[in-house]
Amino acid sequence: MRLNQVTVGCLDYAASVAFYQALGLRLIVDAPPRYARFETATGETFSVHEVNEVSSSTTVVYFETETLDETVEALKGAGLTFTCDPVDQSWGWREARLQDPAGNEICLFWGGENRRFPPWRVDGARTHDARE
Numbered sequence: 001m002r003l004n005q006v007t008v009g010c011l012d013y014a015a016s017v018a019f020y021q022a023l024g025l026r027l028i029v030d031a032p033p034r035y036a037r038f039e040t041a042t043g044e045t046f047s048v049h050e051v052n053e054v055s056s057s058t059t060v061v062y063f064e065t066e067t068l069d070e071t072v073e074a075l076k077g078a079g080l081t082f083t084c085d086p087v088d089q090s091w092g093w094r095e096a097r098l099q100d101p102a103g104n105e106i107c108l109f110w111g112g113e114n115r116r117f118p119p120w121r122v123d124g125a126r127t128h129d130a131r132e
Helices: 013-022 068-077
Strands: 002-010 026-031 035-039 045-050 060-064 082-088 094-099 105-110
Touching (some): 013 026, 068 105
Antiparallel strands (some): 002 060, 026 035, 082 094, 094 105
16 A cells, blocks of 8 residues: 555635645645645645534545555455445545544545546646656
8 A cells, every 4th residue: 555645624724725835735626615635746645624623533544555445355354444345436536444543534545547637636737747
């Protein structure tokens, strides 16, 4: 598995987007007020999602694997418990979820091209790569 992205909660969408853009991250998905995804120059992604209160768990760590279903079955065989088995999501990813011992959410997923280049990617955010 590859560490792909971390998602953190935000209470003020516009302030969070401005902050992470000021850090130099490129906005690639803009879905106010609930979700924004950013990209580094080398393609790692980071996102924010709307939360209603600071006290709730707001962090989600994403690990990408091309063999999601097989990986989930192997981890279940090793005794891990999933809160959500692999399922195709409307945003084009296949995801499974579990929690670490402290209750932090872990998402194992396969996003393929939709990870960096979803159909709703912000205009002008496409980076130069071999497909262009």
